[in-house]
Amino acid sequence: MAGTFMSAQVRRIATLAAHFRVPSVAATGERRLQAFATMANTSVFENVQQAPEDPILGVTVAYNKDPSPSKLNLGVGAYRTEEGKPLVLDVVKRAEQQLVAEKSRNKEYQAITGNQQFNKLSARLILGPDSPAIAKNCVATVQALSGTGALRIGAEFLAAHYAKPQIFLPMPTWGNHNKIFPLGGVSQKPYRYYDPKTRGLDYEGMLEDLKAAPDGAVILLHACAHNPTGVDPTEEQWEGIRKVIRSKNQLPFFDCAYQGFASGSLDKDAYAVRSFVADGGECLISQSFAKNMGLYGERVGALNIVCRSAPVASRVDSQLKLVIRPMYSSPPVHGAAIAAAILEDGNLFKNWTVELKGMADRIISMRHQLYDALQERGTPGDWDHVLKQIGMFTFTGLNKSQVEFMTREYHIYMTSDGRISMAGLSSRTVPHLADAMHAAVVGAKSKV
Amino acid sequence: MASPAACRNVSARLLKALVGRQEARLGNALKAMSTTTNVSRFEQVTMAPADPILGVSEAFKRDESEKKLNLGVGAYRTEDLQPMVLEVVKKAERKMLESGENKEYLPIEGLAAFNKATAELLLGADNAAIKENRVATIQGLSGTGSLRLGAAFIQRYFPGTTVYISNPTWGNHMNIFNDAGVPWKHYRYFDPKTVGLDFEGMMADIENAPDGSIMLLHGCAHNPTGVDPTPEQWEKIADLIEKKNHMAFFDVAYQGFASGSLDQDASSVRRFVERGMEVLVAQSYSKNLGLYAERIGAINAVVSSADAAARVRSQLKRIARPMYSNPPCHGARIVANVVGDAKMFDEWRAEMQEMAGRIKTVRQRLFDELSSKDKSGKDWSFVLKQIGMFSFTGLNKAQSDNMTNKWHIYMTKDGRISLAGLNLAKCEYLADAIIDSYYNVQ
Numbered sequence: 001m002a003g004t005f006m007s008a009q010v011r012r013i014a015t016l017a018a019h020f021r022v023p024s025v026a027a028t029g030e031r032r033l034q035a036f037a038t039m040a041n042t043s044v045f046e047n048v049q050q051a052p053e054d055p056i057l058g059v060t061v062a063y064n065k066d067p068s069p070s071k072l073n074l075g076v077g078a079y080r081t082e083e084g085k086p087l088v089l090d091v092v093k094r095a096e097q098q099l100v101a102e103k104s105r106n107k108e109y110q111a112i113t114g115n116q117q118f119n120k121l122s123a124r125l126i127l128g129p130d131s132p133a134i135a136k137n138c139v140a141t142v143q144a145l146s147g148t149g150a151l152r153i154g155a156e157f158l159a160a161h162y163a164k165p166q167i168f169l170p171m172p173t174w175g176n177h178n179k180i181f182p183l184g185g186v187s188q189k190p191y192r193y194y195d196p197k198t199r200g201l202d203y204e205g206m207l208e209d210l211k212a213a214p215d216g217a218v219i220l221l222h223a224c225a226h227n228p229t230g231v232d233p234t235e236e237q238w239e240g241i242r243k244v245i246r247s248k249n250q251l252p253f254f255d256c257a258y259q260g261f262a263s264g265s266l267d268k269d270a271y272a273v274r275s276f277v278a279d280g281g282e283c284l285i286s287q288s289f290a291k292n293m294g295l296y297g298e299r300v301g302a303l304n305i306v307c308r309s310a311p312v313a314s315r316v317d318s319q320l321k322l323v324i325r326p327m328y329s330s331p332p333v334h335g336a337a338i339a340a341a342i343l344e345d346g347n348l349f350k351n352w353t354v355e356l357k358g359m360a361d362r363i364i365s366m367r368h369q370l371y372d373a374l375q376e377r378g379t380p381g382d383w384d385h386v387l388k389q390i391g392m393f394t395f396t397g398l399n400k401s402q403v404e405f406m407t408r409e410y411h412i413y414m415t416s417d418g419r420i421s422m423a424g425l426s427s428r429t430v431p432h433l434a435d436a437m438h439a440a441v442v443g444a445k446s447k448v
Numbered sequence: 449m450a451s452p453a454a455c456r457n458v459s460a461r462l463l464k465a466l467v468g469r470q471e472a473r474l475g476n477a478l479k480a481m482s483t484t485t486n487v488s489r490f491e492q493v494t495m496a497p498a499d500p501i502l503g504v505s506e507a508f509k510r511d512e513s514e515k516k517l518n519l520g521v522g523a524y525r526t527e528d529l530q531p532m533v534l535e536v537v538k539k540a541e542r543k544m545l546e547s548g549e550n551k552e553y554l555p556i557e558g559l560a561a562f563n564k565a566t567a568e569l570l571l572g573a574d575n576a577a578i579k580e581n582r583v584a585t586i587q588g589l590s591g592t593g594s595l596r597l598g599a600a601f602i603q604r605y606f607p608g609t610t611v612y613i614s615n616p617t618w619g620n621h622m623n624i625f626n627d628a629g630v631p632w633k634h635y636r637y638f639d640p641k642t643v644g645l646d647f648e649g650m651m652a653d654i655e656n657a658p659d660g661s662i663m664l665l666h667g668c669a670h671n672p673t674g675v676d677p678t679p680e681q682w683e684k685i686a687d688l689i690e691k692k693n694h695m696a697f698f699d700v701a702y703q704g705f706a707s708g709s710l711d712q713d714a715s716s717v718r719r720f721v722e723r724g725m726e727v728l729v730a731q732s733y734s735k736n737l738g739l740y741a742e743r744i745g746a747i748n749a750v751v752s753s754a755d756a757a758a759r760v761r762s763q764l765k766r767i768a769r770p771m772y773s774n775p776p777c778h779g780a781r782i783v784a785n786v787v788g789d790a791k792m793f794d795e796w797r798a799e800m801q802e803m804a805g806r807i808k809t810v811r812q813r814l815f816d817e818l819s820s821k822d823k824s825g826k827d828w829s830f831v832l833k834q835i836g837m838f839s840f841t842g843l844n845k846a847q848s849d850n851m852t853n854k855w856h857i858y859m860t861k862d863g864r865i866s867l868a869g870l871n872l873a874k875c876e877y878l879a880d881a882i883i884d885s886y887y888n889v890q
Contacts, residue, residue, distance in 0.1 A: 043726060043756040044606075044726055045605070045749070045751050045756045045757075045759070045760050047605070048605055049759060050759045050762050051759075051762035051763050051765065054765070054766075054769055057556060057769070057773075057774070078553060086550040086551075087550075088550055088551055092551070096545065100541050100542065100545055106531040106532075106533055107537070107739055107740050107741045107742060108531045108740055109502070109521065109741050110741050111502070111506075145589075145771075145773075145776070146772065146773065148771070148772050149773075152770065152771055152772065156627075161490065161493050162489070162490075176770060176773065179769065179770035180770040183770045183771075216489070251489065280486075282489060290553075294551060295551055296551055296553045297551045297552055297553050297554050297776065297777035298776055298777060298778060299772060299775070307488050308486060308488035309488060312490050312493065314495070315493045318496035319493055319494075319496050322623075325620060325623060326623035326626065326628075327589075327592070327593065327596055327771070328593040328743060328772075329502075329589075329590065329593075329620065330741070330743070331743065332741065332743040332776040332778065332779065333741035333742060334742060334776070334778040334779075335778070
């Protein structure tokens with residue numbers, strides 16, 4: 001049998017070499033390591049370290065483990081009813097029943113780019129029914145695995161086809177952005193966004209950083225309801241941002257995960273995207289139907305690339321297929337079929353807008369209740385941002401140790417950046433959260 | 449270390465590196481172009497060729513001939529050449545609707561009930577590795593998605609290791625490893641002379657690969673050839689892989705579909721696991737449960753310790769999160785429901801045997817037609833010996849084109865036909881077409 005006893009010395013050298021990325025030595029060492037491993041009956045996976053839990057999804061994991069009856073999950077952005085239950089929209093149930101009952105329906109592979117009807121309707125939803133870009137066939141749209149999947153495909157496409165695959169991300173941004181882009185082959189840099197002093201937009205800082213960014217750089221923009229801060233530019237500010245981006249020929253990449261959820265109006269929430277597309281420039285737009293249609297686990301989304309001309313859009317579409325095919329071949333059918341049915345049917349669509357507004361309104365009411373509760377308790381600090389911030393989340397301004405305190409003492413589960421999901425609150429649980437926040441803030445003060 | 453996507457377009461990036469010093473000028477040129485001449489920044493993007501497999505169905509749809517026959521993609525058709533949703537799947541879906549499941553995010557690793565069921569289906573419910581928590585299972589997006597997770601894991605934890613893939617193999621295997629940035633090479637597999645396995649060539653190539661390489665093996669019903677090793681050959685392959693310290697990476701897309709028996713079709717994988725070998729296994733429920741478009745499968749790592757398995761699971765999750773966050777729930781629930789209910793499980797097995805049985809029947813009829821029409825004495829028995837959905841006819845590209853252009857029979861250019869798309873009524877026509885293409889076209 002081949003292989004001799006390898007000294008611990010060789011193993012240490014091989015490991016070191018791997019760290020310094022000396023390929024030939026590392027590879028040889030790797031192979032010898034593997035030979036050694038088998039002889040000693042250990043695993044070839046021995047060097048694999050335990051990965052930490054995902055910072056956002058890991059909150060739910062921790063919450064599930066907690067036996068306390070007063071525990072509250074304000075981590076992941078999944079809508080809850082006033083009773084604290086997940087919600088399947090009525091229109092979704094109706095659409096699903098129709099689908100399952102349909103005799104002509106089958107489970108054949110979809111096209112690589114997915115459900116074409118869904119793609120058309122999805123593009124129309126974000127760009128508007130009268131969009132000239134759509135009329136001129138300038139939009140390449142592919143069905144994707146919710147927002148994450150759309151962003152990842154966009155990243156891989158840019159890495160392969162864009163002259164400057166470097167993206168600028170707002171500070172802070174959704175944690176997963178920082179992983180999606182590098183793994184997709186696009187390096188990333190930050191631009192100033194959130195001002196902790198005002199708890200609002202650092203507009204001047206943002207424009208400065210965009211102007212300092214290279215020409216042609218990709219700029220990630222949250223279309224509405226910025227995650228995690230809830231701070232959105234005003235319409236005037238969007239205009240200023242657009243002008244700078246266009247003057248530098250930068251490429252906007254919109255992450256649109258909350259259309260309709262932010263203000264309650266689908267059109268209002270599409271304002272920023274539509275204003276950019278209206279100037280004739282190009283952009284990428286990732287869409288998610290996880291929140292606004294409550295289709296979270298079905299993974300329904302789309303990537304749109306708005307191009308200058310139809311021939312370009314057609315070629316771009318063909319190249320997107322080459323990204324998708326080696327990743328998962330074609331997207332899942334079920335969720336997109338539900339979404340398409342809702343978008344297509346006048347009645348279902350209308351009822352959807354009503355349910356959507358209902359969810360958005362409940363969140364706004366939670367904002368008011370939390371604000372009032374903090375006022376009642378005389379919690380120190382200015383809490384206006386609870387009312388001003390938009391969308392599912394509130395960036396409370398609480399720091400990491402305050403958050404840890406709230407989890408430990410009050411069983412409140414949230415991300416360590418101080419973000420809470422308002423969608424996870426109810427009238428019944430607001431007092432408990434207010435108590436926890438009060439204690440955390442007052443406790444911190446008394447420590448100083 | 450080059451990013452996975454960058455590996456794909458090496459020549460383009462080289463070009464970019466060469467013009468790196470002119471970046472400022474390029475930037476200005478871009479700016480000038482876009483604002484004054486209205487040229488797209490994606491102007492250089494070329495039209496990609498159609499996918500060789502999925503593109504066949506697209507071409508088939510455009511054909512207006514009555515005689516047309518789609519033997520391209522491996523999707524099962526009934527005797528009436530209709531797509532089929534299994535009865536047990538319809539039942540499961542109705543049950544799911546009635547019980548009013550919610551649509552919350554699954555955990556990154558997928559539906560727990562599905563993961564448990566899929567590992568047990570693959571390895572056997574009483575398998576020691578499962579009992580000892582040595583199997584890391586992550587729900588993946590069918591076979592492709594599961595292979596991609598495995599490939600990305602290999603890129604990270606076995607950097608520089610080459611994956612050996614059969615020649616020929618499913619075309620998308622190469623794309624998957626390319627995009628994941630994993631180097632690959634071929635091992636000999638198909639012998640066109642015997643229309644069977646080139647066992648000596650295969651063993652020699654496994655032997656010559658550097659120790660600790662990774663061998664991609666088709667668990668059963670090899671795609672595209674339909675040629676599987678015999679049990680004795682599997683033993684020898686396992687011996688050699690063990691000797692060379694290679695790791696086996698099984699692609700199991702047809703469990704239950706090949707022979708009709710779930711256990712028999714898993715025997716190659718189970719053989720390796722029984723020996724205590726560490727393996728990766730990608731599974732798909734596209735064919736055996738007809739869940740093609742639901743994209744349901746799994747990546748499994750069978751590891752020598754529970755501790756290492758837990759760590760591997762955590763790292764597989766870390767790969768999935770920036771790809772799609774968490775997998776789709778619908779298909780996973782269907783599988784979990786079917787496997788979790790004894791009655792539905794039995795019904796599934798019966799339907800699966802029916803599908804496998806129909807394919808064996810058309811193989812027999814096709815063989816009979818070929819043998820009776822071809823007076824040359826050529827041995828067409830490979831049609832009977834090959835296993836699973838596909839048959840490697842031995843037709844070359846020109847001959848395959850003739851099948852399409854003259855006979856309106858759609859297949860892939862490597863000579864592969866999907867028997868799942870054939871029915872008894874069309875066997876004679878197909879036999880005529882094959883004989884014409886084989887003898888009259890070079």
